[in-house]
Structure formats: C-alpha cells, structure tokens
Amino acid sequence: MKVVTGQVMQSMDKRAIGEFGVPGVALMERAGCACADAISKRFGDGAGRKAVIVAGKGNNGGDGFVISRILSQRGWEAPVLLLAAPQAVTGDAAVNLERLDSGVVTSLPQGLAGQEELIKSATVVVDALLGTGINSEVGGVYGEAIDVVNACGVPVVAVDIPSGIDAGSGRVLGRAVRAELTVSFALAKLGNVLYPGTELGGRLVVADIGMPQAVVDEAPGCEFMDRESARAIIRPRSVIAHKGSNGHCLVIAGSAGKTGAAAMAAQSALRAGAGLVSLAVPAALNPVLESKTTEAMTIPIGPEDKWHFLAGALGELLSVAKGKDAVALGPGLGTAPSTVYLVHSLLTALDAPLVIDADGLNAVAVAPELLLRRRGRLTLLTPHPGEMARLMGVSVPEVEADRIGCARDFATRFQVYLVLKGARSIVAGPDGAIAINGSGNPGMATGGMGDVLTGVIAALLGQGYHPFAAARLGVFLHGYAADLMAEETGTRGMVATDVQEALPRALQRLTVAEGGAAGTSIN
Ligand SMILES: NC(=O)C1=CN([C@@H]2O[C@H](COP(=O)(O)OP(=O)(O)OC[C@H]3O[C@@H](n4cnc5c(N)ncnc54)[C@H](OP(=O)(O)O)[C@@H]3O)[C@@H](O)[C@H]2O)[C@@H](O)CC1
Ligand SMILES: [K+]
Structure with missing residues (x-):
C-alpha cells in the first residue's frame, strides 16, 4: 500500500481538480460519504442514533458537513459544532455548509464550552477539526476542543487523520484526538501509519474517493508493507529446487x-x-x-x-x-x-x-x-x-x-x-x-x-x-x-x-x- 505525506496529498488534490477536471466538491462528497458509510457499518442506521460532528473551518470540516447531511438522510440526528464563524468557512466546505438544514449547525468560535452534555449523549463523535492542512502546534479553542472530545467517553471516528497529528510524520502537534476508527482518503498518509499517530487513529480504512489513477500512481510516496505487498x-520456489x-x-x-x-x-x-x-x-x-x-x-x-x-x-x-x-x-x-x-x-x-x-x-x-x-x-x-x-x-x-x-x-x-x-x-x-x-x-x-x-x-x-x-x-x-x-x-x-x-x-x-x-x- 502506498503512503504519502499530507503535502503530497494536497498537491494530488490540486492536480485532480486542476488537470483532470474533477470538481473539489465531488471529492469532498465522496470523502464524506465514505465516512458516513463507515459509521453506518459500525453503528447501524435509523432513529435514536446521534453523531455529533465537531468541525473546523477548513475542508476537513467540510467533510464533516457532508457526513452530517448523509447521516441525517439515514435517520440519524447529526448536529454540527463548528469552531468558527460561518463566514470563515470558504470554498467547497462553504458549499456543503450551505446545504445543511438550518438549526443543524452551532457556530462556536469561542470553543466547545457548554457543549459537553450534548457530546456525551452522542452515539459517535466525528472528528472533523483538522486534517492534512494542520500547519502548527494545536492550541487555543482547537486544543481545548480536542481535550473535550478525548474526555467525552464516546467512540470517536476521525476524518482523514486524528486532529492534531502531523500527516507527514505521525507526530502529535501539541495534542491530538484519540479515535476508534479513522477513514482516510485516496491514500493513507504517513501520519496514519507511523507512531504515535497510528495508535491514536485506531482502525484505519482507506477509502476510494475517485482520485484519478494517474494522480495516485504518479504521487511520490513510500510503500507500507502489508500482506499484499509481501x-x-x-x-514461487521451483518444484525441482535442491x-x-x-x-x-x-x-x-x-x-x-x-x-x-x-x-x-x-x-x-x-x-x-x-x-x-x-x-x-x-x-x-x-x-x-x-x-x-x-x-x-x-x-x-x-x-x-x-x-x-x-x-x-x-x-x-x-x-x-x-x-x-x-x-x-x-x-x-x-x-x-x-x-x-x-x-x-x-x-x-x-x-x-x-x-x-x-x-x-x-x-x-x-x-x-x-x-x-x-x-x-x-x-x-x-x-x-x-x-x-x-x-x-x-x-x-x-x-x-x-x-x-x-x-x-x-x-x-x-x-x-x-x-x-x-x-x-x-x-x-x-x-x-x-x-x-x-x-x-x-x-x-x-x-x-x-x-x-x-x-x-x-x-x-x-x-x-x-x-x-x-x-x-x-x-x-x-x-x-x-x-x-x-x-x-x-x-x-x-x-x-x-x-x-x-x-x-x-x-x-x-x-x-x-x-x-x-x-x-x-x-
Ligand atoms: N486532499 C484530498 O484529496 C481531499 C481532502 N479533503 C479534506 O480536506 C482536508 C484538508 O483540508 P484543508 O487543506 O482545508 O485543511 P484542514 O485540515 O481542514 O485544516 C486547515 C484549516 O485549519 C486551520 N489550522 C491549521 N493548523 C491549525 C492549528 N494548529 N490550530 C488551529 N487551526 C489550524 C487553518 O487555518 P489558517 O491557519 O490557514 O488560518 C485552516 O483553516 C483533508 O484532510 C480532508 O479531510 C476532502 O474533502 C476531499 C479530498
Ligand atoms: K480530523
């Protein structure tokens, strides 16, 4: 299995959109859908289930908006706690924020304080705070949000990579979410397979999100040795070997x-x-x-x-x-x-x-x-x-x-x-x-x-x-x-x-x- 850095994945994303004409919003839709499928598979579907989506202002949060929409269609209650003002959300993420019904999103630029009971009442918490775009140690409201998620006692599903993990090395940038399951997109990132990131991510599923094959094949990366690679x-040994x-x-x-x-x-x-x-x-x-x-x-x-x-x-x-x-x-x-x-x-x-x-x-x-x-x-x-x-x-x-x-x-x-x-x-x-x-x-x-x-x-x-x-x-x-x-x-x-x-x-x-x-x- 090939693994890449977060930077390589970001340039793959750009190539798919720029050279191959795959709309970014389509990639995001498939990414969110893959996460929703993994959640449905693990927890079932229908009334009585609640996914609390903790979202950042970037595209990782955008995936979270898609997850909320899809799980709602499957009978889930799927509130989004957005750690930013809605105006701070741009691009494909903004398109998907617009698609959510009113009342689903609570904007919390000051952090998750006061939301602990809602989070504890969830069937699953979806970590859509930070993905491959993390660019510094995590502190402030994002850091506090990670602490709240880790303390809630509810299973966590991480979108792409647990928030706070450096996708290029697996290092914890200050603090990081501990997840039961991580759904990563197109290719696994180094941070999904190297310690401590791999341990914090729990079980890893790599989802096909329709990234053009040439982009996948030509991306510089390294090999993750699994059974298939071995x-x-x-x-084969010759039957006439001596x-x-x-x-x-x-x-x-x-x-x-x-x-x-x-x-x-x-x-x-x-x-x-x-x-x-x-x-x-x-x-x-x-x-x-x-x-x-x-x-x-x-x-x-x-x-x-x-x-x-x-x-x-x-x-x-x-x-x-x-x-x-x-x-x-x-x-x-x-x-x-x-x-x-x-x-x-x-x-x-x-x-x-x-x-x-x-x-x-x-x-x-x-x-x-x-x-x-x-x-x-x-x-x-x-x-x-x-x-x-x-x-x-x-x-x-x-x-x-x-x-x-x-x-x-x-x-x-x-x-x-x-x-x-x-x-x-x-x-x-x-x-x-x-x-x-x-x-x-x-x-x-x-x-x-x-x-x-x-x-x-x-x-x-x-x-x-x-x-x-x-x-x-x-x-x-x-x-x-x-x-x-x-x-x-x-x-x-x-x-x-x-x-x-x-x-x-x-x-x-x-x-x-x-x-x-x-x-x-x-x-
Ligand atoms: N690649 C693909 O094929 C696809 C990728 N997709 C998804 O996109 C994700 C990447 O999205 P992304 O590039 O928007 O970055 P993301 O991780 O959301 O974070 C950036 C935001 O966080 C902020 N920020 C950064 N560091 C911070 C810190 N320490 N503490 C606090 N804030 C911090 C930063 O703010 P800034 O510093 O720039 O103001 C910026 O606003 C990827 O993981 C996957 O989930 C799929 O949708 C589809 C296909
Ligand atoms: K994440």
Missing part, C-alpha cells in the same frame, strides 16, 4: 556468553528457506554450537582456546566465504578490539551480499566510511535506534524524532540498504526509496529478535532476492511470524525462538491464497 515480493539452488548462507557470529545469537541467526536463516547454512564461530565455542544447532554446519575458526574472533581469522573466514550466496556478520560477536579490527577487514574484503547487525554494527560505527569501500557490492545494515545513533554520531531521541530521515540519510550517504528497527521498522535504499513495515507487535521487544531478523534477511539475499526486496520482505515476515504467535499465545512471554519457529507458518500463510476479502483495512 505477497507481491515472494517468488539445497544448492536455495542459497548457501554463511553466518559469522558468536563470542563467550552469546552463543544463542549465533544459533538463532543460523537457525532463522534455515527457517526462512535457506538451502544451506554454515556457521563460523570462534573455535572454543564450536562444541556448544554443534549441540545447539542441527541442520547448520559449524566451522570452528582460530585457536581452540579462543572464545572470540581474532584479527588473524581474516584469511580463514575469506576462504569459507568463497562461493557463499550471502554472509551475515555480527550477531553476538562482542566488542573485543581484535574482533572490531576483523570486522573492518571483512567489510572491505568480502564480496558476497553482506548483512551486518549487532556488534558488527558497533564495529562499523567506529569507521562508517569503510562502507564506501564496498561500492559495487551489496551491503545491508539492520540497526536498532541505539545502533543507528552510534552509526550517525547523534542521540537516540534525534533518531526517534525523524526515523525516516535518518534511515534515508545514512543509506544514501553510504550507499547501503538499511533497516531501522523498532515499531514500524523503516527500510531505506541507497537511492532514497523508503518502505515502512506494518507487521509486528510489542511481544517482539525482547532479546534475540534482531538475530532472527538477520538470519531471515540473509536467507532471502542468499535466495537471490534484490536487497530492497529482501529487507522489505524480511522485516514483514519477521513481524508477521510474531503476529501469528501473538494470536495463539499473546505477546507477554514471547521469545525470539518462538518467532523463529513460526517463520515457516508465516511464509506458508503468505504464499497460500488467502480466504476472505483483502479489503483496504490494514489493522
């Missing part, structure tokens, strides 16, 4: 106390469909990993009494990497100076597509410019916000404040593919392309989940997926496996090996035709 990436044709991955991982990271990365690569996995570990750890893993082939590296990789392991590792389809570097490596040195040497010497995670990233953070020496070879980094902050030399809050910007900046600057992990992981390509992952749940906030993701992405690279496809499908599959686990056992107590073991089921669900309507509801 299905579009997965390739282990050699499904990719041979090399995992370089492990140090004392971190054998689990190595085992999970290797096992997850197998669970994500790798044909063969070789696991290179410091020699002293080999007996542990021999017994921890079954299908993966372990390769002891370096002196028998060493529990971490030494710089001198370069030659041995390059020779085992020869002919491998993908290499995963980093899980549980530790940060011993000789290991860091080894990672630097491997960065410039390894030819195979390379996934770098965890301590591998910590080593890269010391000298990120080494990534540029991999030019022409494929490199994919999977940092969490802490690792991203170290890579960029900024603070974690700075990363969290602009996750898309940070991921895009690093990926383009160092010509790598990058997955910035966290709720709604961001995938960035060296050309600046962005995807946002839609799967996953809070049960994944435990140790080892990153090792599983590394294995999954390495397996997909090894099977020949393009790195941007491997990263997008990898993060979706990883989160989707966790979602399947959560359906069965809930999110508390979920561990990384649960997700690892659910990977085949997730892959199967994505490759077998799904029953029921695909629909446009994403959560």
Whole structure:
C-alpha cells in the first residue's frame, strides 16, 4: 500500500481538480460519504442514533458537513459544532455548509464550552477539526476542543487523520484526538501509519474517493508493507529446487556468553528457506554450537582456546566465504578490539551480499566510511535506534524524532540498504526509496529478535532476492511470524525462538491464497 505525506496529498488534490477536471466538491462528497458509510457499518442506521460532528473551518470540516447531511438522510440526528464563524468557512466546505438544514449547525468560535452534555449523549463523535492542512502546534479553542472530545467517553471516528497529528510524520502537534476508527482518503498518509499517530487513529480504512489513477500512481510516496505487498515480493520456489539452488548462507557470529545469537541467526536463516547454512564461530565455542544447532554446519575458526574472533581469522573466514550466496556478520560477536579490527577487514574484503547487525554494527560505527569501500557490492545494515545513533554520531531521541530521515540519510550517504528497527521498522535504499513495515507487535521487544531478523534477511539475499526486496520482505515476515504467535499465545512471554519457529507458518500463510476479502483495512 502506498503512503504519502499530507503535502503530497494536497498537491494530488490540486492536480485532480486542476488537470483532470474533477470538481473539489465531488471529492469532498465522496470523502464524506465514505465516512458516513463507515459509521453506518459500525453503528447501524435509523432513529435514536446521534453523531455529533465537531468541525473546523477548513475542508476537513467540510467533510464533516457532508457526513452530517448523509447521516441525517439515514435517520440519524447529526448536529454540527463548528469552531468558527460561518463566514470563515470558504470554498467547497462553504458549499456543503450551505446545504445543511438550518438549526443543524452551532457556530462556536469561542470553543466547545457548554457543549459537553450534548457530546456525551452522542452515539459517535466525528472528528472533523483538522486534517492534512494542520500547519502548527494545536492550541487555543482547537486544543481545548480536542481535550473535550478525548474526555467525552464516546467512540470517536476521525476524518482523514486524528486532529492534531502531523500527516507527514505521525507526530502529535501539541495534542491530538484519540479515535476508534479513522477513514482516510485516496491514500493513507504517513501520519496514519507511523507512531504515535497510528495508535491514536485506531482502525484505519482507506477509502476510494475517485482520485484519478494517474494522480495516485504518479504521487511520490513510500510503500507500507502489508500482506499484499509481501505477497507481491515472494517468488514461487521451483518444484525441482535442491539445497544448492536455495542459497548457501554463511553466518559469522558468536563470542563467550552469546552463543544463542549465533544459533538463532543460523537457525532463522534455515527457517526462512535457506538451502544451506554454515556457521563460523570462534573455535572454543564450536562444541556448544554443534549441540545447539542441527541442520547448520559449524566451522570452528582460530585457536581452540579462543572464545572470540581474532584479527588473524581474516584469511580463514575469506576462504569459507568463497562461493557463499550471502554472509551475515555480527550477531553476538562482542566488542573485543581484535574482533572490531576483523570486522573492518571483512567489510572491505568480502564480496558476497553482506548483512551486518549487532556488534558488527558497533564495529562499523567506529569507521562508517569503510562502507564506501564496498561500492559495487551489496551491503545491508539492520540497526536498532541505539545502533543507528552510534552509526550517525547523534542521540537516540534525534533518531526517534525523524526515523525516516535518518534511515534515508545514512543509506544514501553510504550507499547501503538499511533497516531501522523498532515499531514500524523503516527500510531505506541507497537511492532514497523508503518502505515502512506494518507487521509486528510489542511481544517482539525482547532479546534475540534482531538475530532472527538477520538470519531471515540473509536467507532471502542468499535466495537471490534484490536487497530492497529482501529487507522489505524480511522485516514483514519477521513481524508477521510474531503476529501469528501473538494470536495463539499473546505477546507477554514471547521469545525470539518462538518467532523463529513460526517463520515457516508465516511464509506458508503468505504464499497460500488467502480466504476472505483483502479489503483496504490494514489493522
Ligand atoms: N486532499 C484530498 O484529496 C481531499 C481532502 N479533503 C479534506 O480536506 C482536508 C484538508 O483540508 P484543508 O487543506 O482545508 O485543511 P484542514 O485540515 O481542514 O485544516 C486547515 C484549516 O485549519 C486551520 N489550522 C491549521 N493548523 C491549525 C492549528 N494548529 N490550530 C488551529 N487551526 C489550524 C487553518 O487555518 P489558517 O491557519 O490557514 O488560518 C485552516 O483553516 C483533508 O484532510 C480532508 O479531510 C476532502 O474533502 C476531499 C479530498
Ligand atoms: K480530523
């Protein structure tokens, strides 16, 4: 599913009207109608139902006027509380304000004070205060109105986006409405799918409002990874495939106390469909990993009494990497100076597509410019916000404040593919392309989940997926496996090996035709 910023949606609106001759008032009619349909579907129709529409003076309010008119025709009582003088309403919104029966609209430029009882008596409150036109922090009467709506205890349906959410980032601009359902128009906005906006919006429905297809197709946006997008990436496996044709991955991982990271990365690569996995570990750890893993082939590296990789392991590792389809570097490596040195040497010497995670990233953070020496070879980094902050030399809050910007900046600057992990992981390509992952749940906030993701992405690279496809499908599959686990056992107590073991089921669900309507509801 494509998602766009609020500004892009506003320019799409202008293009549809200016270049394609679609009247703005027709777009508004369809937008209001889609909201009214969603409300009817959720609450039914007929007498005894009351929708209180809290409207601003812009076109978001205009949609609210249409909703009032349509619900009234369906037997609802649908009063509009307009936070402006009627003369302040202009354009298409004014046309629809005119169409309302007298007595339906109460003009309240001073705010909602005194309207609390009416609002509390509603079946549903419709939030039509602010949409994509929000241009500053919300205060004054709009801010107070948001507080009243949030305190009323009645289900709220947000028009386009909860008022107060920045459509381009999902940030709360001062304060924002909390809705049960959001009906967004033409395409979802970034603020509908990124936290905290996505959580405040509740369930999201994206309604077709008759935006010309060319306008939709040509709008610059990014991909929101849902089941449909994942299905579009997965390739069928040949019925005559053999282990050699499904990719041979090399995992370089492990140090004392971190054998689990190595085992999970290797096992997850197998669970994500790798044909063969070789696991290179410091020699002293080999007996542990021999017994921890079954299908993966372990390769002891370096002196028998060493529990971490030494710089001198370069030659041995390059020779085992020869002919491998993908290499995963980093899980549980530790940060011993000789290991860091080894990672630097491997960065410039390894030819195979390379996934770098965890301590591998910590080593890269010391000298990120080494990534540029991999030019022409494929490199994919999977940092969490802490690792991203170290890579960029900024603070974690700075990363969290602009996750898309940070991921895009690093990926383009160092010509790598990058997955910035966290709720709604961001995938960035060296050309600046962005995807946002839609799967996953809070049960994944435990140790080892990153090792599983590394294995999954390495397996997909090894099977020949393009790195941007491997990263997008990898993060979706990883989160989707966790979602399947959560359906069965809930999110508390979920561990990384649960997700690892659910990977085949997730892959199967994505490759077998799904029953029921695909629909446009994403959560
Ligand atoms: N795009 C489409 O395809 C379609 C879009 N449609 C709908 O139009 C919506 C966009 O409408 P829009 O552009 O009129 O902006 P909107 O969100 O109503 O707000 C602007 C008003 O709010 C004000 N204002 C701004 N910030 C504020 C603040 N912090 N605190 C207080 N006030 C603030 C600002 O006032 P100003 O600052 O300019 O004086 C201005 O008056 C979109 O979300 C969708 O619902 C559909 O009808 C059909 C198809
Ligand atoms: K709104």
